[in-house]
Amino acid sequence: MAIAEKVEKVKKNKSQRKRFKPILYLGLAPLFITLGLFSYYPAANGLTRAFFDWRFFEPSVFIGLENFRTMLGDDMWWESFKHIFIVFIAATTIMWALPLLAVEMLISIRSLRTQHILRTLLLFPLAFPVIVTIYMWGFIYHPNRGILNTALQAVGLDSLAQNWLGDPNTALYSLLFISFPWIASLPFFVFLTGLQNIGTEVFEAAAIDGCSRMKRFFLIDMPLLGRQFRLLFFLATISVLQFGTSGYVLTSGGPDNATMFPILRIIGVAFNGGDWGYAATLSSTLFILTLALSAVILFISRGEKQNVRSL
Amino acid sequence: MSVLSKPKPRVRVNQRRKTEQRILIFSLGFLAFLGLFPYLFMLLTSFKNTQQFVDSYWGLPLPLSFENYAAAWGQTKDYFVTTFIVVGATIAATLLLGLLSGFILSRFVFVGRNFLFTCVGLLLMVPWIAALIPLFVLSKDLKMLNTIWVLIVPMIAGNAVLSVILFKNFIDSIPQELFDCSVVFGASGPQIFRYIVVPLSYPIVGTISLLTMINVWNEFFWPLLTVTDDSLRTISVGISFFQGQNETDYGALMAGYTLASIPLLFLFTFLSKHFLAGIQGGLSVSDK
Numbered sequence: 001m002a003i004a005e006k007v008e009k010v011k012k013n014k015s016q017r018k019r020f021k022p023i024l025y026l027g028l029a030p031l032f033i034t035l036g037l038f039s040y041y042p043a044a045n046g047l048t049r050a051f052f053d054w055r056f057f058e059p060s061v062f063i064g065l066e067n068f069r070t071m072l073g074d075d076m077w078w079e080s081f082k083h084i085f086i087v088f089i090a091a092t093t094i095m096w097a098l099p100l101l102a103v104e105m106l107i108s109i110r111s112l113r114t115q116h117i118l119r120t121l122l123l124f125p126l127a128f129p130v131i132v133t134i135y136m137w138g139f140i141y142h143p144n145r146g147i148l149n150t151a152l153q154a155v156g157l158d159s160l161a162q163n164w165l166g167d168p169n170t171a172l173y174s175l176l177f178i179s180f181p182w183i184a185s186l187p188f189f190v191f192l193t194g195l196q197n198i199g200t201e202v203f204e205a206a207a208i209d210g211c212s213r214m215k216r217f218f219l220i221d222m223p224l225l226g227r228q229f230r231l232l233f234f235l236a237t238i239s240v241l242q243f244g245t246s247g248y249v250l251t252s253g254g255p256d257n258a259t260m261f262p263i264l265r266i267i268g269v270a271f272n273g274g275d276w277g278y279a280a281t282l283s284s285t286l287f288i289l290t291l292a293l294s295a296v297i298l299f300i301s302r303g304e305k306q307n308v309r310s311l
Numbered sequence: 312m313s314v315l316s317k318p319k320p321r322v323r324v325n326q327r328r329k330t331e332q333r334i335l336i337f338s339l340g341f342l343a344f345l346g347l348f349p350y351l352f353m354l355l356t357s358f359k360n361t362q363q364f365v366d367s368y369w370g371l372p373l374p375l376s377f378e379n380y381a382a383a384w385g386q387t388k389d390y391f392v393t394t395f396i397v398v399g400a401t402i403a404a405t406l407l408l409g410l411l412s413g414f415i416l417s418r419f420v421f422v423g424r425n426f427l428f429t430c431v432g433l434l435l436m437v438p439w440i441a442a443l444i445p446l447f448v449l450s451k452d453l454k455m456l457n458t459i460w461v462l463i464v465p466m467i468a469g470n471a472v473l474s475v476i477l478f479k480n481f482i483d484s485i486p487q488e489l490f491d492c493s494v495v496f497g498a499s500g501p502q503i504f505r506y507i508v509v510p511l512s513y514p515i516v517g518t519i520s521l522l523t524m525i526n527v528w529n530e531f532f533w534p535l536l537t538v539t540d541d542s543l544r545t546i547s548v549g550i551s552f553f554q555g556q557n558e559t560d561y562g563a564l565m566a567g568y569t570l571a572s573i574p575l576l577f578l579f580t581f582l583s584k585h586f587l588a589g590i591q592g593g594l595s596v597s598d599k
Contacts, residue, residue: 023500024421031412031471032427038468039434042442042449049445102342105335114336120583121343127579127586128350130529131547132568135554136349145561147352150368181345189587242438245531249551263440263532270444271536279444287441294436 043287050284054277067281077282080260083172087261088240090176092233098181099188104217107195119192125184130245137178138250141165165251168258175246175259187232194228195221234297241290262286350572357566364561379566386556387567389542390549397462397545398527402520404467405474409519412471413478414508418490419500428479434472443532450537461537462545466530470523481515482508517585521578525586528575546571 050067054060071077102122109115125133140147141164149161164174179185202224206216244263247253253260253268262282270279356364358375366372416428446465455461485508493503527545534545544552550571557563579586 021419021421024415024419027415028412028427031408031431031475034408034464034468034471035431035434038446038449038465039437039442039472040430042445043437045445045449046441046443098342102339105339108331109335109339110332118336118339118343122339122346123587124343124579125346125350127576128572129547129550129575131531131550132353132572133349135550135564135568136353139561139564140349147349179346181342183342184346238438242440248532266440266443267532267536270447276444276448283440283444287438290438290441291436 046280046287047284049277049280052277052280054280055274056276060277063277067278070278071281071285074265076257076260077262077265079257080262080265083259083261084240084243086172087176087243088236091236091240095182095185096187096229096232099183099185100191102181102183103188103191103195104221106192108213122183122188125179131249133179134246134249137246138165141174141250166255168256171251171255171258175250178246186235190228190232191225194225198224230297230300234294237293237297238290241286241293353565353568356561357569359562361560361562376562379562380570382560382563383553383567383570386553387546387549387570390544390546390553391570393459393462393543393549394528394546396459397466398524400463401466401470401527402523404463405470405523406516406519408467408471409474409478410509410512410516411504412475413482414504416475417479417482418503418508431472431475435476439469439533443536447536456537457540457543459543462534462543465533466523466527470519470526473522474519477515477519478512481512485511514585517582518588521582521585521588524578525575 049060051062051064052060053063053066106115106118106122109118139145143149143163143166146164148164152158152161162170164170198221202220203216206220211219242263244261247259247261248264248267251259253264263286266279266282266286269275269282273279355371357379358377359367359372360376360378363372363376412431416424450456450461450465455464489507490503493507498506529547530545531547531551534548535551538544538548541552550567553567554564557567
């Protein structure tokens with residue numbers, strides 16, 4: 001007891017006087033030098049260069065809001081946000097519904113062994129590199145040899161077969177359907193851990209009260225998953241704004257700009273157009289937008305700080 | 312879930328339950344099959360030569376052709392070497408930065424501690440695209456373009472953020488008594504770090520390593536834009552180049568995809584707990 005009290009005292013003394021301890025800052029130096037040079041500086045530089053006419057091999061000139069004026073008239077840029085909006089709607093509806101359904105079914109299985117095996121199988125697609133998934137789906141959509149069209153022809157639905165990625169009407173939706181049924185995904189995890197953490201007493205109490213499975217889903221599971229939904233909403237906002245790898249790899253933003261996303265536009269302006277200043281303007285806009293949306297979501301779901309801190 | 316049920320004819324209830332369970336298992340099995348189908352198709356096709364692919368689109372004709380793998384390996388082996396170097400270096404640096412900084416930020420009280428930790432956390436809000444172009448120009452000015460360093464160093468900066476946060480949170484959760492006890496017995500800061508913090512942090516070390524590996528493996532735009540030397544391409548970009556080289560040779564293409572998947576599949580199979588925690592980006596870790 002005496003020792004514990006002493007320790008308590010020492011601890012208090014220590015925490016009361018904050019100190020400069022050079023060795024500690026030295027220990028943190030490698031981290032902050034790396035981050036300073038390769039994270040803070042580029043991000044800050046991007047925000048500044050947005051106001052410059054900046055091209056390779058030429059001195060950059062301050063031009064004020066000129067780039068932003070160009071942006072206002074950039075149809076391709078604004079159109080890309082329409083596409084992003086469609087992606088966002090899909091990412092927060094069907095891409096949640098199927099994983100949630102799978103989770104509900106999974107936790108209703110009574111044999112824990114079966115549950116574990118099925119969970120592993122359902123998540124297995126996550127183990128494949130993103131680029132492999134994208135190319136495999138590119139092959140699924142291939143107009144002549146693709147799995148989808150071959151399967152449609154095999155069952156006599158030739159009329160439905162089409163050039164999925166080559167047609168402006170279907171290209172965007174085809175990209176959205178990549179990795180259907182979307183069960184090997186973050187929402188699946190989050191819902192699963194969420195429901196597993198609820199505790200069986202709640203479900204047992206519901207069962208004793210004669211609550212049907214459907215009723216339980218709407219009256220118990222859904223409300224108790226509120227925190228998870230907020231978290232996923234936050235994650236979806238950030239990730240959807242940066243959506244675009246599949247569009248770059250499979251369609252290069254085409255056909256007819258049907259799969260143009262903000263990221264692709266920025267890369268196009270910078271690396272094909274060579275207009276670095278304008279690209280910085282676009283990426284800064286996206287950056288500010290991300291911050292603003294995150295701030296709004298954090299504000300709405302305040303009180304859940306613990307959950308959001310580690311993102 | 313519940314074992315309690317109304318006093319009804321037991322047999323019939325049990326029968327109904329069994330059918331229900333079977334339907335559930337079957338439906339989930341079907342969903343799992345649906346998700347895995349593209350990859351199964353990939354695996355099957357990787358064993359077919361061109362003629363076999365035409366003759367038997369869905370099936371698996373014998374004999375298996377392994378020449379696809381020989382061709383794919385010949386074209387992609389440099390990418391694997393590069394990627395493993397990048398992965399190894401990034402993981403080592405990320406762990407070192409994370410452990411050391413996490414320990415300092417978690418267990419010492421000094422001026423600016425909270426401010427510095429907030430600064431690290433803020434980086435989670437910065438989308439990579441915001442810094443892409445200045446980072447590219449910086450790499451050019453530092454003469455790093457088209458070297459292995461341009462692949463490694465920005466990766467370290469990118470992955471260190473979550474690493475520091477996860478390590479800090481984890482070290483926060485180590486009972487204070489352990490540290491008090493060490494202090495009473497006269498352990499110094501470095502000793503506490505070496506003999507208490509590092510050994511206890513192994514679970515997070517596993518998570519961070521896998522997370523970093525997955526991130527490096529899947530990184531696409533950065534290596535695509537900064538490296539033109541073929542032998543310096545990482546796997547994601549390399550596969551994309553490989554795709555361009557073998558446009559219609561589906562067997563070879565799918566063999567290449569399979570090869571590119573093997574390391575991650577291996578880790579998923581044998582370290583699935585860490586793997587899943589890594590994909591969640593430590594969500595579960597911080598949830599507690």
